[in-house]
Amino acid sequence: MYERLQRFLYGRYGTDKLNLALLIVGLLLSLIGSLLFWPVTFLADALYIWALFRTFSRNIPARQREYAAFLRFWSPIEGWLRTRKVRFSQRKQYKYFKCPSCRQELRAPRGRGKIEVTCQKCHNVFRTKT
Structure with a gap:
């Protein structure tokens, strides 16, 4: 069974920070949808499907381009958050x-x-x- 799964996943893109971000945003949207506005859960489901598609995709160059575009957006935010964390711990x-x-x-x-x-x-x- 393990070998079949290993063979299936061979050559697939796998996970990265973008997939993690999609899953976290999807989780937040499904929480909001369950509490306030239920049609938002469809958007959360779309994000889950996109994350699964990216994980099992064999088109690795396209996924790398998506990830590079995400990092251009996320890296400045991540740096700002890291700086704030260090400043807070050394206050x-x-x-x-x-x-x-x-x-x-x-x-x-x-x-x-x-x-x-x-x-x-x-x-x-x-x-x-x-």
Whole structure:
């Protein structure tokens, strides 16, 4: 049985982040559809079918193009979320602020009082409180 499944899946595209995103959005839409507006569940079902189609597809170059287009959209969002997560986890150790002239994000250790900061990007000097 395992060998038959393995032979069936050989040469198929498989899963990636886009499939995971489709399944998560489909799950959210089906929850919304079950609670509020039931026709939304049809859209959720369409997303599930699209994810299954992508998983079992043999047209790998087309799936890679879809995935590259998705990453062009998702990568900036993922980077922003990762930055926010790091800032949140370090909020007790560091004070984050922006340079008033170039808007570069900077950080300084907390508990130093009033300090004079030199921006590494534009070399603007300004005072701030940590």
